[in-house]
Amino acid sequence: MQGHTTRAGDFTTNGQIVRLSGAAVLVGAACAVIAIALLKAIYLVTNIAFFHRLSFQYVTPTDNHLGVFTLLPPIIGALAIGFIARFGSEKIRGHGIPEAIEAMLVNGSKVQPKVAFWKPISAAISIGSGGPFGAEGPIIMTGGSFGSLLGQWLHTSSIERRILLVAGAAGGMSATFSAPVSAVLFAVELLVFEFKPRSLVPIALASSVADVIRIAWIGPGPIFPVPSLHTIPYIGYGASVGLGFVGSLAAIVLTRSIYGMEDLFRKLPVHWMWWPALGAMAIGLGGIVSPRALGVGYDTIAAVLNTQLSLHTVLILLVVKALIWVIALGSGTSGGILAPILLIGGCLGEALGVVMHAPHPGLWALLGMSAVFSGVTRTPFTSVIFPIELTHDFGALLPLLITSCIATGTSAFVLRRSILTERIARRGLHLTREYSVDPLEMHLVREIVSRSDVKVSVQAPVRHVAKLILESQTEMPTWIELVDTSNHFVGAMQSTAILHSAKRDPSRTIGACMGRVVEMAADLPVKRVLDFMIQEDLEWVRINDEQQPIGFVSVQQLLKLRERYLQEEQHRQRTFSLPWWQPTIGDGSTVQDA
Structure with a gap:
């Protein structure tokens, strides 16, 4: 789609x-x-x-x-x-x-x-x-x-x-x-x-x-x-x-x-x-x-x-x-x-x-x-x-x-x-008078597109993938990438969603459990992609560049950009200092010593 x-x-x-x-x-x-x-x-x-x-x-x-x-x-x-x-x-x-x-x-x-x-x-x-x-x-x-x-x-x-x-x-x-x-x-x-x-x-x-x-x-x-x-x-x-x-x-x-x-x-x-x-x-x-x-x-x-x-x-x-x-x-x-x-x-x-x-x-x-x-x-x-x-x-x-x-x-x-x-x-209402450009409007979705290290064939039974997740000795990623028989990217599913699907119908393939696949262009602003995902109640969308899939983005990834801008707003640091003056931190040491 x-x-x-x-x-x-x-x-x-x-x-x-x-x-x-x-x-x-x-x-x-x-x-x-x-x-x-x-x-x-x-x-x-x-x-x-x-x-x-x-x-x-x-x-x-x-x-x-x-x-x-x-x-x-x-x-x-x-x-x-x-x-x-x-x-x-x-x-x-x-x-x-x-x-x-x-x-x-x-x-x-x-x-x-x-x-x-x-x-x-x-x-x-x-x-x-x-x-x-x-x-x-x-x-x-x-x-x-x-x-x-x-x-x-x-x-x-x-x-x-x-x-x-x-x-x-x-x-x-x-x-x-x-x-x-x-x-x-x-x-x-x-x-x-x-x-x-x-x-x-x-x-x-x-x-x-x-x-x-x-x-x-x-x-x-x-x-x-x-x-x-x-x-x-x-x-x-x-x-x-x-x-x-x-x-x-x-x-x-x-x-x-x-x-x-x-x-x-x-x-x-x-x-x-x-x-x-x-x-x-x-x-x-x-x-x-x-x-x-x-x-x-x-x-x-x-x-x-x-x-x-x-x-x-x-x-x-x-x-x-x-x-x-x-x-x-x-x-x-x-x-x-x-x-x-x-x-x-x-x-x-x-x-x-x-x-x-x-x-x-x-x-x-x-x-x-x-x-x-x-x-x-x-x-x-x-x-x-x-x-x-x-x-x-x-x-x-x-x-x-x-x-x-x-x-x-x-x-x-x-x-x-x-x-x-x-x-x-x-009267119990709130409004803000501050205007600012939404940070999500300032980035294209291609900048945050991701791929998962764990790849699974869409033909694999969902119970086998769920067993893989449960028996893994290492922490499994939040998202698992689904590929076709030619190892081309098809879509993605959350690990928790795979486990739930395995409980409901363990005989189905993981591709059948994935649901609809929505494609969006890589040169769209992040804000526009997020708005579309909210309207359509989507957890993730596939990102295409010149009609070729290059990865996917999830709602959590999109909101991570806001966290980045919060850090830029609140984190303060000195990026250079004068050679003849070093401000102290509080314990007597200088910023350079710290």
């Missing part, structure tokens, strides 16, 4: 990529419409809640004149969200990204239609009534839901639905921020769990199409324009290092605070549908102290980056925004996390820049945004490109790279989980 014969290559790509790319273009176009519609819905709710007028024009709660009555819109909005979550769909709770990940891990990337319906409505109410959230999380979830629903309508596998779901998420982020490259990086670093052309190309197409439609509808240009820095002073590189550590510490505090707050809400003797209203009381109080802390805050982020706010205002905004965001998100309401992270990080960076009398506090604000974003999400490449696409300040590329890497490394070293994955872990 001939096994899988697809040749090895750099990537595993087939016609699947064409089908997914075509579907992703539709997803990207839909996401652009969804993003713009949701933003307009947020503006409508904001106009109604804070200015008592029907309008889709952009407005923020910052300029409201409600005074102490600023308490009311967040509470009323939170009550509506509680009812929607209780009687519509509980999946609307949270900021959307963990829910998208959970759908991929548990539900085969299937999102329920009611989630796609209720999530944008609840987000518009939450953010429009003053919730300190961004629109991107709900848009990402809604776009991902559309991609999932399209995948469910089409004839797709679970992996293909996941790709379309993530394409929708990238399209939503791209259409919100006009950041198509960052959206693709964010999808690859966090959501899609692989780096392959079959997923990268559709996701990139969806993100590009979404941004093209956004530009045609809203216009080109960065969402937060700032003066571009052509030269960075040396203090800017020092600031990038310091802000990397400070921003990561802020991210750690925010992460622990959010889930600590969530634990506190769980202890309350009231149903969870009332928790958002309780959290909204803090939002209203915070809005009285600092109105800029309410809502999406895109105008405030632009003001921080352009150093248009006083240090006093920035410090109050930093504290209030962080507090009400932690409380509101811990209460389980609906809203995104990216915009609040950008604002908190920007305020932190600008405050430090002003205190340090930095020549460009706006650069410090940009680095602070990157540091906190990277520390919270652990997406280092996104955290470099995202601020650049938001501002078009390409001169800040190198400082952003330094800041982002330090923040990611510090956060990953201190915290096992991020804001985005801790919720998944609390």
Whole structure:
């Protein structure tokens, strides 16, 4: 029987990529419409809640004149969200990204239609009534839901639905921020769990199409324009290092605070549908102290980056925004996390820049945004490109790279989980964020093909071979090779299998007991051979080179490669030393003496 014969290559790509790319273009176009519609819905709710007028024009709660009555819109909005979550769909709770990940891990990337319906409505109410959230999380979830629903309508596998779901998420982020490259990086670093052309190309197409439609509808240009820095002073590189550590510490505090707050809400003797209203009381109080802390805050982020706010205002905004965001998100309401992270990080960076009398506090604000974003999400490449696409300040590329890497490394070293994955872990699920090439993909099966020293004719009675094994004075090999009358290799059997066969039917020949023989090409990757053997429930396969059998491989042999890579990971040694310095081992002897 001939096994899988697809040749090895750099990537595993087939016609699947064409089908997914075509579907992703539709997803990207839909996401652009969804993003713009949701933003307009947020503006409508904001106009109604804070200015008592029907309008889709952009407005923020910052300029409201409600005074102490600023308490009311967040509470009323939170009550509506509680009812929607209780009687519509509980999946609307949270900021959307963990829910998208959970759908991929548990539900085969299937999102329920009611989630796609209720999530944008609840987000518009939450953010429009003053919730300190961004629109991107709900848009990402809604776009991902559309991609999932399209995948469910089409004839797709679970992996293909996941790709379309993530394409929708990238399209939503791209259409919100006009950041198509960052959206693709964010999808690859966090959501899609692989780096392959079959997923990268559709996701990139969806993100590009979404941004093209956004530009045609809203216009080109960065969402937060700032003066571009052509030269960075040396203090800017020092600031990038310091802000990397400070921003990561802020991210750690925010992460622990959010889930600590969530634990506190769980202890309350009231149903969870009332928790958002309780959290909204803090939002209203915070809005009285600092109105800029309410809502999406895109105008405030632009003001921080352009150093248009006083240090006093920035410090109050930093504290209030962080507090009400932690409380509101811990209460389980609906809203995104990216915009609040950008604002908190920007305020932190600008405050430090002003205190340090930095020549460009706006650069410090940009680095602070990157540091906190990277520390919270652990997406280092996104955290470099995202601020650049938001501002078009390409001169800040190198400082952003330094800041982002330090923040990611510090956060990953201190915290096992991020804001985005801790919720998944609390639901009893596990995922890893590390990408690496499977060692089994890096070797051809010809490298581990084996032959046995013990050869037996396929015509030999199985009882005779079993007797040979039992009476052998030396240890018999695990596998025994079977040959034909011309001494040509035919197949192999385990010694234990031969003994079992002899007990069942001692009169049969060993060739009859061998079972089916599956042949595979010698130039196949080990990973592909192992996958085929698992699917077909095979203990071994015969390996052919140019149609001639050269030996066999077993599952145990294939897994031995993993053991080799574990040793390479863990075994440490010094391969050369300096002639004038010999490090000691512990008993006083040198490495060379040992």
